[in-house]
Amino acid sequence: MACGFKSYKLSNQLRKLPKVPDKARSCWTSCGLYICKQTTQTALFTIKPFSLVSSPTSKYDKLIASIRAFMSLTNSHRNKKKGEMELQLKHFSHEHALIFKEEPSHESDEYACCSGCGKVASGPSFSCMECRFYLHKKCAEVPSEIKHPFHRDRxxxxxxxxxxxxxxxxxxxxxxxxxxxxxxxxxxxxxxxxxxxxxxxxxAEKKFEEVDHIAHIDPLISSTEISNEELKNAKCYGCWKPLLDSAYFSLDCGFCLHRKCAELPLEINHSLHQPRSRLFYFHSSKLFLQFDGTSLRCQICRKTPRGLVYRCLDCKFVLHIECAEIPIKINLPYHRRHSFILQFNSEKFPCQNCQETPKPFAYCCSSCKLAIHVECISPPPVIEDESHQHPFNLFWKQLPFFCDACGTPGTCISYICLTCGLTVHKKCISLPRVINLPRHKHPINHINFLGEDGLKKKRCRICDGKVNTDYGVYYCSSCNYICHVICAIEDYKSYIFDESKEIVEQSLGSIISVIKESKVGNNVIATEIRHFSHQHNLVLSDDIEDDKRCDGCILFISAPYYHCSQCDFFLHKSCAEVPRKMKLWFHIHQRPLTLISDFIFVCGVCNYECSGFAYKCELCKSYICLRCALVSSDHASEGHKHRLVFYENKSARCNACGERSMVPYWCSDCNFALHDKCLKLPHIARHKCDEHPLKLTYHEDNDYAQHHYCDICEKRRNSKNWFYSCTICDSSAHTDCVLQEYPFIKPGTTYKEGDHSHQPLVIVRKVYHYPDCHICCKPCQDLALECAETGCNYIVHWKCINNSSSV
Structure with missing residues (x-):
């Protein structure tokens, strides 16, 4: 490694010496010589970084010896008289010249540290007393640029x-x-x-003679330092395994390193890493010992390494140093016909031990189509887990079995409870006894088998598949809720749970202030309230008003409801009593969502624009309308006699619209299916084609083909699909034609739009007169924003406002 000094000039005392060739002058820097340029009071030399130089030749030995003698004489007398020269250094890291001292004098700074290495400044050093800046001589001499063997990238x-x-x-x-x-x-x-x-x-350069002074300690022989708590927790910088696992360098050197990691070869050939084609003639098959600077996963264990790794410089092939040492061929006691070869698991055989997703490289028997992960080849002989009262013992024989814990088959490694007679997969030993699934209101318990004959034909409430109750299931005895073990575990893992202990559902007092109450039978009912979403008191009523919409769910009003006598504000009693904070069973973030109002948003579930109440998730910034938030996983529909159950990946034809796709709500007894959108269709809707409310109709009683037309679009409709109808006028229409594009934005809602001088604007839906939009100049036949100021004719499409604001 080169030192840090490049160019020097001879002092006046040295100018009488013979002319020194440039080659010899460069050699002096390797010998630690300081050659000064004399000034009036001090001697100043400039330090500049340079590349590695050769050692001095014997030709100039006498000259070098005389210069060293001169330097020794200069150093011994430089501080005897005022004005005599002293050695100074101008270093790139500090603005002032640094003065050389054999021992730094920092009495006022008892613990002054070197700015290079951070250690206490001692021994030969440079310092700036004005700034309290210290630099060890060895730190000042380090080269400005190095090429490291553990970092060979071009x-x-x-x-x-x-x-x-x-x-x-x-x-x-x-x-x-x-x-x-x-x-x-x-x-x-x-x-x-x-x-x-x-x-x-x-x-890296295997210069062990330079570190031979460091003691080597074998933890199996010596215990002199093992009492040190820091040592017990120390990890080797090479493999990041506990330092006490094998012989290591003494901590006196300041580094944690196993002796075996220091002796690792710098390059290896590995059978798993081969150039794939002749086109890659430049692709070296060698793997080099390198610092892990890529954060690539090890090709064998699929974990991100720390410390040193073996890496190909031409591709992304990386191996842990311990993974590089594992054998290529092994024999296992449960499969004695063939050996297992470490290879690329191209056919994606599942691991015979953990049953987990295949990894790229595994020990495989291609003849028998078996594989086992590297980390699974030595399973523990006995496993004790708090989920079961007895220990499980390893059973190596290759016999097919059905796991008593999860009900799925196994072919190789199993564990047996000799007391209970249970045979299980290794991963099923630690199954949780109780799971709280967001989709179910009760905790469900893991049971190894159910004895009731009446439950043997039950179906899984998550996937709708058959459940064999002779084996393990998750079961709720309160409501006969049953599901496969694998389905329950995967469903639970699909959520992100909040570990805080925030109260999920607050009392009604947080959103409602009761003004008046009345007793009806044994119940006390609030007849007048103050709701957080409105500035006036609300009064309870049962009188139905056809054209009024609830400001919470934006559906047409139905009894009982609260209303404001001073303005056009209505709330269903059920909508007024929803909690201010609530977890939603279908939302990925299982944390309390906050109820908000006075806001137009796009629902993250139904994708409709809404003006009612919404639950907001602060993590993903999504909004969920009240209609979607209040739908349960086990929901009733007026269009079917049985309750419909939510299934994640159910493909069928929707009985409401006739489209075949993923339909989450399903009745397995009747093969009846509904889209999420169709399940939430409003029971009552209004359209300008009919003066009466239109009712959602689930089947057609009239078999006359000419009757099956939509009175809005005048196209044929399928008599088997749901539709809206008016029994008074004998009219009918497609559901999409009635609801149109913005069914859940309440007319009369105010909205601030920045370009108009009068604020706020009012949301309207024109029925007979269609003025032109001020933006697109087309008639406002759909939802629009209108200025309520007398004499102002400003009106714009809602769609035009959305398009202009999104640009």
């Missing part, structure tokens, strides 16, 4: 910086500790402490 050199480029986030790629002082930085983001760079460089 054109990737480490450059010396006086501070990390990203303060607080730069971690050393060797010791994984924070970089605070001088740092070697590569353009790819790798950082190295000065000491880590020096030590790891010696290890």
């Amino acid at each position: 054109n990737h050199n480490f450059k010396l910086l006086s501070s990390p480029p990203y303060e607080g986030t730069s971690l050393c790629c060797f010791c994984d500790k924070l970089c605070k002082n001088f740092v070697y930085q590569c353009s790819c983001g790798l950082s190295l402490h000065l000491d880590c760079a020096s030590f790891s460089h010696k290890i």
Whole structure:
């Protein structure tokens, strides 16, 4: 490693010496010589970084010896008289000249630290007393740029910086500790402490003679340092395994490193890494020992490595150093006919131990189509888990079985409870006894088998598949809710749960203030309330008003409901009593969502624009309308006699619209299916084609073909599909034709639109007179915004406002 001084000029005392060739002058820097340019009071030499130089030749030995003698004489007398010269250094990391001292004098700074390595400044050092800046001589001499054997990427050199480029986030790629002082930085983001760079460089070049002074400790023989708590928790910088696992360097060196990791070969050939084609003639088959700077996963264990890895410089092939050492061929006691070969699992055989998703590389028997993960080849002989009262013992024989815990088949490794007679997969030993699924209101319990004959024909409430109750299931005895073990576990894992203990449902007092009450039978009913969403008191009523909509769900009003006597504000009693915070069973974030009002939003479930109440998720910033929020996973529909159950991936033809696709709501007894959108169709709707309310109709009583036409679009409709009809006028229409594009934005709602001088505007739906839109100049036949100011004729399509605001 080169030193840090390049160009010097001879002092007046040296100018009488013979002319020194440039080659010899460069050699002096390797010998640690300081040659000064004399000034009036001090001697100043300039330090500049340079590349590695050769050792001095014997031709100039006498000259070098005389210069060293002169330097020794100069150093011993430089401080005897005022005005005599002293050695100074101009270093790139500091604005002032630094003065050399054999021992720094920092009495006022008892714990002054070197700005290069961060250690206490001692020994030969440079310092600026004005700024309390200290720099060890060895830190001042480090080269400005190095090429490290553990980082062989092309054109990737480490450059010396006086501070990390990203303060607080730069971690050393060797010791994984924070970089605070001088740092070697590569353009790819790798950082190295000065000491880590020096030590790891010696290890990489196998210069063990330079670290022989460091003691080697075998934890199996010596226990002198094992009482140290820090040592017990220490990890090797090479493999990041516990330091006490094998012989290691003494901690006196300041580094945690196993002796075996220091002796690893710098390059290897591995059978799993081969060039795939002759086209890749430049692709080396060698893997090189490198710092992990790519965050690529190990090809065998699929974990992201730490420390040193074996990596191909031409592709993304990476191996842990311990994975690189595992055998290619093994024999296992449960499969004695063939050996298992470590290879690419191209046919994606499942692991015979953990049953998990196949990994790219595994031990495989291609003849028998078997595979086992590397980490699964040595399963524990006995497993004890708190979910079961007895231990499970390993059974190596290759016999097919059905797991008593989950009900799925197994072919190889199993565990047996000798007391209970249970045979299970390894992963099923730790199944949770109780699971709280968001889709079900009660906790469901894991049971290894159900004895009731009446439950043997039950179907899974998650996938609708048959459930064999002779094996393990998750079951709720309160409501006979049953599901497959695998379905319950996968459904539970699909949610993100909130670990905070925030109250999920608040009392009604948080959103309602009761003004008046009355007793009806044994019940006390609030007849007048103040709701958080409205400024006036609301009065309970049972009188139906056909044209009024609820400001919560935006559906037409039905009894009982609250209304405001001063303005056009209505709330169903059920909508007024929804909690201010609530978890929604179908939402991925299982945390309390907050109820909001006075806001027009797009529902994240039905995708309609809505002006009513919404539950807002602060994590994903989504809004869910009240209609969607109040639908349960086990829902009743007036269009079918049985309750419909939510299924995640059910494909069928919807009985409401006739389209075949994924239909989440299903009755397995009748093969009756509904889309989520069709399940939530309003029971009552209004359209200008009829003066009466239109009622959702589920079947056609009239078999006359000429009757099956939509009175709005005048196209034929399918008599088997749901439609809206008026029994008074004998009219009928498609559901989409009646609801149109904005069925859940309430007319009369105010909205602020920035370009108009009169604010706010009122949402209207014109019936007979269609003025032209001020933006597109087309008639406003659909939802529009109108100015309520007398004499102002400003009106715009709602769609035009949305399009202009999104640009």
